[in-house]
Amino acid sequence: MSKKITEDLSFDFDFLDKLVVGIGEVSQITSIPTRQIRYWEDKGIISSLTEEEGKNRRYNYKNIKKMLLIKELLDEGYTLDAAAEKIKKRMELIEETLRKLSARKA
Template sequence: MSPITEEFRKMFVHEKLRISMSELSQAANVSPSQIRYWERKGYIASEQDQQNKSHKYTLMTLVQVTGIKYFLDEGFTLPVAVKKQKEHQVMAKSFKHFIGDRLLDFENDEKTGATLINLGKLDDAPDKEVVAIVQGPGHVKLTLRNRQ
């Protein structure tokens, strides 16, 4: 695994990435006052280095906020939206585990300009590996190749 791939995995899987309240608000399309309220109610959590310093949020908190907002937009009350989001949080954690277990490496294909993402060997064909070929939004293909 290349060092840059390892850094990406650490950022994503080990939740090194932190965003500010304004970034969370913008990314999830919710107001900062909603975020503060949800935090006071214990629905989400932030980190602060020192008292009166700005709040920092993890990628999983962004997933939580986005989920809560989705269920609110579907017409559920806030307590029900939070409950439903928690029920669906297992999918987000599963995706995190998938990235941690299967993102082995990525590289640029100089011929095509595509990014090749190595997702590892097939369990039932250990001499083959799955590679995602990413050429932009809506242009992702999965292919098998002989293990290198």
């Protein structure tokens, strides 16, 4: 079965790489209100890919994953800052994995 998945969805890692979504979609995907996402960003906990201010926010896969991790920790009782600190190592692992996946294509 794992073989079949690789056949049909191997491109998904390319896809993940290109994936950029707006705040509304992130909110739908994560169930985190847009207001809360902006607040976290104001606080510097997460970041967006927005080029200029005033333009709509854009998030990539890594950003979205980070939000989901933070959300989990908040539910467990962490403060925002503590949650951000706690997931640093985890985020590094994810980044490393994504880097390896990109390297594959070359």
